[in-house]
Amino acid sequence: MTAEQLLTADLSGIGEPRGEEHGRARLIRDSWAQIEPDVDELGRLFYANLFRIAPETRDLFPVNLQVQRSRLVRALVHVVQMIDRPDELTPFLEQLGRDHRKFGVVARHFEAVGEALFAALADTAGPVWTPEVREAWVHAYEFVSGAMRTAVESERGPATWFGEVVAHERIGWDIAIITVQAPEPIPYRAGQYLSVEVPQRPRLWRYLSPANAPREDGTLDFHVRAVEGGWVSRAIVAHTNIGDTWRFGSPMGRMHVDPGTGREVLMVCGGTGVAPMKALLEDIAQRPEQPRTQVFVGGRTWDDLYDFTSLRKFSYSNTWLDVIPVVEEDDGASGAERGTLADVVTRYGAWADHDVLVCGSPAMIRATVSRMLVAGTPLDRIKYDPFTVD
Structure with missing residues (x-):
């Protein structure tokens, strides 16, 4: 499996499950490999089908559906890669279900979405869409919609x-x-x-x-x-x-520093990816005990490190924290580390004994995580959210 595939798979639970679930997962992944080159057409067909089956859903979406189609594909990729790891996929689906409450989603909408999805997959897949493949996708959607529907129906708080x-x-x-x-x-x-x-x-x-x-x-x-x-x-x-x-809408994401691990923390952030890291640092500072934490904040030039001054100031009053600036282009006067975040972080080692959090552009996450895996960082130590950027 390539680093790109590992990243798409959300870097968790890599292994080879066996049995009936593994067979269904293989059918889904193999058919998706045939469908993926035509994902734009898949997205177009899905929403055309949905608005035909349930016309009232059209008002839930903007006129321009480009971003919405992109989100659909990203969610499908995530499900395809994680469908045989239900314990890891379920929390994401529950969050997604709660988030969809903002649209006023009800039970009949899940049925319409399933019908629209299967029709779009069948039209896009062509002869690949065999009865066995359809059965595998139906089984997967029953699990996905069941987890989302349970979260929707059990939530008692505000939808927005x-x-x-x-x-x-x-x-x-x-x-x-x-x-x-x-x-x-x-x-x-x-x-x-x-x-x-x-x-x-x-x-x-x-x-x-x-x-x-x-x-x-x-x-x-x-x-x-x-x-x-x-x-x-x-x-x-x-x-x-x-x-x-x-x-x-409802909160989403799995970026979190678990106080129970006892491990030191590494944070790697680029651009406005510094925002959730600042929230985590503020949260850590309020705890009775703080893990040793190192933050690498990077950009192409020094000007891209727009919030570095406040991070450095925060570190002055919190001795458990070190902040390291990283720039790709620099004349040396800033004192920043030179290179990409992937280059600089792995230059320091594998960080095998740390909890690692990564946030930034998709390209930055992909490069950094891939390099860390090669350097020897354990898969289960890395956390990032792949659905935050449109």
Whole structure:
């Protein structure tokens, strides 16, 4: 298995399960390998089928479905790779189910989604879609929808939360830090992310990670970079107003520092991936005991390390923390380590006795995790969230 495949598989539980479940998983993976080159067509067919079967669902989505189709494919890839590891897949599906409560999802929608998905898979797969393959996918979807539906039906809290923008600070032309205050605290855990809807782009939900641990006053800080072609990110950075109301879905993600392991911690972050790391550091600082923690924060140039000063200041008052800047292009005057994050982190060793958390762009995560695996970092020590970037 290549490093790319390991990353797609979420880097957990690599092994060869046996028996009937293994046979179904193999059918699903083999058929997906044939379908994957045509995933754009798969996404188009799926939503066309869904809106035909359940027309009321059309109003849940934006006019432009490009991002939504991308999310569908990413979720399918995750399920395909993890379907024979239910204990690891179930928590993600439960989070996904709770998050879908923001759409007003009910039982009949799961049935419509299944029907739309099987029709799209059949049309895309062609002769690969045998009765045995269909049975394997139906069995997998029953598990996926069952876990999501159970989470939806068992949840008694709000489906969404609201917050008011109380601060908007521009940092350069492409980054802003926005503070939102919720009238009641949103029950997220440091390191998790939230789906967010802003008034400038209704129905275009995006995932953002709070840059702080939960606070009693309900305030959340978000670091947002305006990316090319990013309708929502550009609107947030340039057009957010004090007093705007943001809407949030249920918390998601598995980034967490477990206090029970007794291991030291390594954090690797690039760009606005520093946000969940700051939340985790704030959370660690509030604990009775803190593990020795090293943070590598990187960018192409020194200007990309927009929040390094505050991290370094935080480390001055927390002796358990070291912060190391990393830049790819540097004249040497900054004192930063030179190279990519993947280069520099593995230059220090395998980190085999650490709990490792990685956050940044998909390319940065892919490169860093791949290099760490080669260097000898255990698979089960690495945590990252592959669904946070659109």
